[in-house]
Amino acid sequence: MATAAGVFTNTVFGFIRASIMFAAIASAGGELNGYTIAQAATYVWLGQALLAPIEAFGTREVSQRVHQGDVAIDLLRPTSFLGLHYAQKLGRSGFLLLGRGIPPLVVGALVTGLALPESPLSYLLGAFSLLLAITVAFLADMMVNLAAFWLLETRGLTIVYNAVMNLLSGFLIPILWFPDWLLTIARATPFPSMIQTPIDTLSGRVPPLEALPLVATQAGWLIVLALMAHLMLRAGVRSVEVQGG
Amino acid sequence: MTMPSTTPENPAEATSGGRASADGPASADGRAPTEGPAPADGPVIELRGLRRDYVVRAPVPGARRRRRQTVRAVDEISLAIAPGEAVGFVGANGAGKSTTIKMMTGILRPSSGSLRVLGRDPVPERRHLAREIGVVFGQRSQLWWDLPLRDSYRILGSMHRLTDRRRDERLARLVDGLDLGPFLGRPVRQLSLGQRMRGEVAAALLHSPRLVVLDEPTIGLDMVSKEGLRRFLREDRAERGTTLFLTTHDMNDVERLCERIVVVNSGTVAYDGALETFRQHLGAPRELIVDLAEPVDMLTLPGASTTSVSEADGIRHRIRFAGAELTVPTLLSAISSEADVRDLSLTEPAIEDLVRQIYTHGARPGRA
Numbered sequence: 001m002a003t004a005a006g007v008f009t010n011t012v013f014g015f016i017r018a019s020i021m022f023a024a025i026a027s028a029g030g031e032l033n034g035y036t037i038a039q040a041a042t043y044v045w046l047g048q049a050l051l052a053p054i055e056a057f058g059t060r061e062v063s064q065r066v067h068q069g070d071v072a073i074d075l076l077r078p079t080s081f082l083g084l085h086y087a088q089k090l091g092r093s094g095f096l097l098l099g100r101g102i103p104p105l106v107v108g109a110l111v112t113g114l115a116l117p118e119s120p121l122s123y124l125l126g127a128f129s130l131l132l133a134i135t136v137a138f139l140a141d142m143m144v145n146l147a148a149f150w151l152l153e154t155r156g157l158t159i160v161y162n163a164v165m166n167l168l169s170g171f172l173i174p175i176l177w178f179p180d181w182l183l184t185i186a187r188a189t190p191f192p193s194m195i196q197t198p199i200d201t202l203s204g205r206v207p208p209l210e211a212l213p214l215v216a217t218q219a220g221w222l223i224v225l226a227l228m229a230h231l232m233l234r235a236g237v238r239s240v241e242v243q244g245g
Numbered sequence: 246m247t248m249p250s251t252t253p254e255n256p257a258e259a260t261s262g263g264r265a266s267a268d269g270p271a272s273a274d275g276r277a278p279t280e281g282p283a284p285a286d287g288p289v290i291e292l293r294g295l296r297r298d299y300v301v302r303a304p305v306p307g308a309r310r311r312r313r314q315t316v317r318a319v320d321e322i323s324l325a326i327a328p329g330e331a332v333g334f335v336g337a338n339g340a341g342k343s344t345t346i347k348m349m350t351g352i353l354r355p356s357s358g359s360l361r362v363l364g365r366d367p368v369p370e371r372r373h374l375a376r377e378i379g380v381v382f383g384q385r386s387q388l389w390w391d392l393p394l395r396d397s398y399r400i401l402g403s404m405h406r407l408t409d410r411r412r413d414e415r416l417a418r419l420v421d422g423l424d425l426g427p428f429l430g431r432p433v434r435q436l437s438l439g440q441r442m443r444g445e446v447a448a449a450l451l452h453s454p455r456l457v458v459l460d461e462p463t464i465g466l467d468m469v470s471k472e473g474l475r476r477f478l479r480e481d482r483a484e485r486g487t488t489l490f491l492t493t494h495d496m497n498d499v500e501r502l503c504e505r506i507v508v509v510n511s512g513t514v515a516y517d518g519a520l521e522t523f524r525q526h527l528g529a530p531r532e533l534i535v536d537l538a539e540p541v542d543m544l545t546l547p548g549a550s551t552t553s554v555s556e557a558d559g560i561r562h563r564i565r566f567a568g569a570e571l572t573v574p575t576l577l578s579a580i581s582s583e584a585d586v587r588d589l590s591l592t593e594p595a596i597e598d599l600v601r602q603i604y605t606h607g608a609r610p611g612r613a
Contacts, residue, residue, distance in 0.1 A: 073382070073387045075371060076351075076375050076387075077404055078372055079372075240353075241354040
């Protein structure tokens with residue numbers, strides 16, 4: 001039921017976004033900063049499809065577990081905290097990829113058509129890029145959640161995070177359409193690694209060879225964020241140990 | 246009407262060998278964190294002068310800033326628990342029970358003092374410890390809310406790196422003993438409290454831990470569920486010789502499951518000794534309330550410490566008696582020889598009353 005509702009919402013928003021982008025491209029004379037109509041359509045539908053599995057809008061589960069003290073249960077598991085939640089995330093993403101990823105793509109293919117990649121390598125690299133995107137988004141979201149160790153309420157932080165992420169990840173419009181200064185800022189953050197890169201790689205708009213550095217950037221962010229999340233978790237657990245929960 | 250609960254049998258059937266004395270060999274000192282299990286002969290739990298302070302910020306009238314206040318939750322608790330012992334850790338709310346358990350499981354760092362659990366230092370070795378102990382927090386759940394109960398055990402089995410065969414064998418025993426069969430396929434969120442708690446206990450015992458820590462495992466359960474849970478915990482302990490550490494507000498839990506009782510009050514050990522001695526020492530007052538068919542002014546009753554107060558013009562009698570001295574049937578037969586009993590109820594002493602009694606008696610036969 002929730003999946004059906006989610007699919008419907010994703011699809012409706014897909015149409016809205018696609019029409020806006022088509023209008024922009026048409027007024028620019030058929031192509032806008034590297035995007036043709038078909039590529040823009042693909043961009044929109046892939047974005048709608050991947051939104052749910054990447055969980056780009058964030059989760060609240062971990063912060064709630066911290067607030068309610070259920071984090072104690074997680075700490076008494078014989079596995080690593082991040083590993084435990086990453087495993088759960090991968091499970092969810094796998095399901096959401098099938099349940100909420102496929103339908104918008106089918107609708108998109110039927111209604112506006114999709115630009116499929118020319119090289120089969122794009123699919124392979126795209127799948128890998130998607131996995132990295134899911135992981136990077138997981139780590140960033142985890143850091144927002146882990147702030148609950150110090151903040152009484154993380155909702156405000158989540159709202160700010162979502163606003164920044166919506167824009168800089170390239171979810172609303174491709175980051176290539178940004179003015180130069182904003183593009184520079186976006187590229188200095190991990191956000192494009194969550195949405196822009198997997199879409200570009202998977203759609204083949206960026207051919208595999210050119211996509212490699214982008215994927216490498218994703219991997220770089222993964223390492224940085226993993227390290228930061230790990231340190232944050234350690235500090236958070238320490239504060240629980242010391243201050244009590 | 247509350248029927249008297251079954252008189253506690255002698256709970257010493259799964260008795261361990263000699264209890265380690267608190268001043269035993271200092272085996273814990275200087276041992277580096279190791280992968281291997283703790284030596285089998287040392288104490289399973291060893292707390293030495295354990296103390297834990299919380300810093301709270303309390304508003305001060307008239308002052309702009311809140312003042313930092315230190316609250317001592319646990320104050321110099323020392324305790325040694327030998328392999329195979331079953332210890333009831335009781336005390337009123339806020340006595341420091343949960344804080345002690347959190348330190349024992351490595352979630353909280355002691356403010357001072359030292360502790361060893363299964364030979365390990367809990368905070369730095371929390372994850373190792375998690376493989377060897379089973380914990381139930383009655384107020385929290387370690388099951389996956391939206392998954393069928395069965396799936397939680399599959400996940401836990403993988404986490405504890407059990408082989409499929411070992412997990413299935415153990416689970417079969419747990420399903421049988423805790424009667425989980427009827428709801429094994431149901432999502433945890435749909436289970437009743439009694440069913441869920443049985444599921445929680447199974448989750449804590451799945452990896453056959455050497456030490457089982459239960460923090461209020463029977464909270465909110467009805468008599469039948471409590472009894473079922475206790476019966477299985479006794480069986481499992483008799484089969485595997487596990488060490489049990491239990492906190493509860495229900496003295497019946499302690500009577501049915503433990504041989505030793507530790508009473509904490511304001512963060513210190515108020516009593517530590519065999520349950521049998523505890524009961525005799527305090528005379529554990531129980532109260533029997535009988536309603537008679539015809540008014541009787543005064544009942545003559547057996548027992549040196551028995552007192553009787555009549556109410557409602559001699560229809561209702563409140564009889565306080567020592568549990569160690571008299572059994573309910575003896576008392577009842579004495580009453581029925583004098584009058585017809587129409588109704589009766591029995592109340593067990595609350596933990597708070599026992600603690601108060603310890604202090605009014607002034608006797609603190611702690612084993613330190």
